[in-house]
Amino acid sequence: MTRTLRTEQVVVLALENSVAFELGLPHRFLTADALRPTDGGPRPYEVLMCTVDDGPITTSAGYQVLPTHPHEALRTADTVVIVGTPWHSVMETGALAQPIRDALALVPTGARWVSICTGAFVLAALGLLDGRRATTHWAHADAFRRCFPDIELDADVLFIDHGDVLTSAGNAAGIDLLLHLVRRDHGVEVANRVARGAVVAPWRDGGQAQFIDRPVPAVGEGGTASTREWALRHLEEDLSLARLAQHAGMSVRTFTRRFREETGQTAGEWITGRRVEHARHLLEKTDWPVDRVAAASGFGTAAAFRTQFRTGVGISPSAYRRGYLTPA
Incomplete structure (x- = not known):
């Protein structure tokens, strides 16, 4: 755990059919007013959004969004965020199309990887979860295990942090994970201020087990x-x-x-x-x-x-x- 002394570049890669709600979470929680330095110094995070081909993508809600930056921004990413993509082909085959692999190959060594919901399928397909414990939305746990039988999936938790690779469960668990990032990078008090500004709990007890049927x-x-x-x-x-x-x-x-x-x-x-x-x-x-x-x-x-x-x-x-x- 290190405290950010400069602006950290967070790049969200929006894949086709990305969950619209989750696409907005990194910007909402990592550029919140509560994170604005009181001494006029640099903001701790800058959030960029790109797509594989630099064109618009259609979200799970049916509307299109435009990237804020070209995918070349991945070359200088400190943290890469992959959000959920319901019924994306990787969830059936466990494999990524070559253009997606090529784009993510630009990410520098040492960058931090974050997945929200079924974004864990993408990290798994890249081999980033090999030999690690991971989580995703409980409703897609069986599909994950079929695609990646050698990865230890824990569908009872809200998120898992390995330092360089972090995975979270569905939708709102992305909020839990982003608050955890702020807490880890900048401390409990700062994370609590961000949570209060968004009117969410700074820490939710338990895991997905409490939501399963x-x-x-x-x-x-x-x-x-x-x-x-x-x-x-x-x-x-x-x-x-x-x-x-x-x-x-x-x-x-x-x-x-x-x-x-x-x-x-x-x-x-x-x-x-x-x-x-x-x-x-x-x-x-x-x-x-x-x-x-x-x-x-x-x-x-x-x-x-x-x-x-x-x-x-x-x-x-x-x-x-x-x-x-x-x-x-």
């Missing part, structure tokens, strides 16, 4: 939402499964089942994720020593905190702080 239980029907809200206010305390179940007024077995139904995660996974997010905020906004951050986030020992933080974020707490904590 079953209703989400309402809070009034014995749900766990009130307990999750309570847990967020008590992250520094012991939040054992038994204590959470007691707060919810359920048996441990019932609470465990309902929690996974509503969030797509176990209670332990959810609590750890929220503690890591809280720790990121403390590392960014305070000069507290690691021991104090660990205690305030509920990790107990500094050793446990370092292990969980590195697992969740990819770097150590001290390296994270060096990247984001501005000296007084």
Whole structure:
């Protein structure tokens, strides 16, 4: 994870039949007013859109869009975004037409690749997901596995980040992934401002599992939402499964089942994720020593905190702080 010190060029390649909603997401979330530097410095991202032949494409909504730049912009891309293309031929054959391959071959080594929804099929066809875990919209999971049986597909999550290659689930999960990019590049507070400006949640709990052919239980029907809200206010305390179940007024077995139904995660996974997010905020906004951050986030020992933080974020707490904590 590195903080962008210059304007990063994000190039969206619009393929024929691209999902119209998803085409607009990178510009909406990566050029938001909340990202405008207060010191007059360069914006963190510039979003360009191109097509394979530099001509218009027809979106999934039936209308045409024009590229903002020629496809040669791919030569200088820092990040390339591929959005969903429902019923594109790559979803049936697992192969890309040569013009698409030629265009994407222009992307420089070291660029970051991002897919939204079925854009993961394109990344897989390029070989970028070989030996990696990936995700796509759950409704197209079977087709993905047929086309790419050697790629580990996890259709229960909202997005997966390998650093240089990131995949996300359908439509709104693209928002989750773009906010994650901002959070990773520029910190929790900046990502939260972008989310507030768009009136979306800065972080959605769970994964696609909560959306797959079953209703989400309402809070009034014995749900766990009130307990999750309570847990967020008590992250520094012991939040054992038994204590959470007691707060919810359920048996441990019932609470465990309902929690996974509503969030797509176990209670332990959810609590750890929220503690890591809280720790990121403390590392960014305070000069507290690691021991104090660990205690305030509920990790107990500094050793446990370092292990969980590195697992969740990819770097150590001290390296994270060096990247984001501005000296007084």
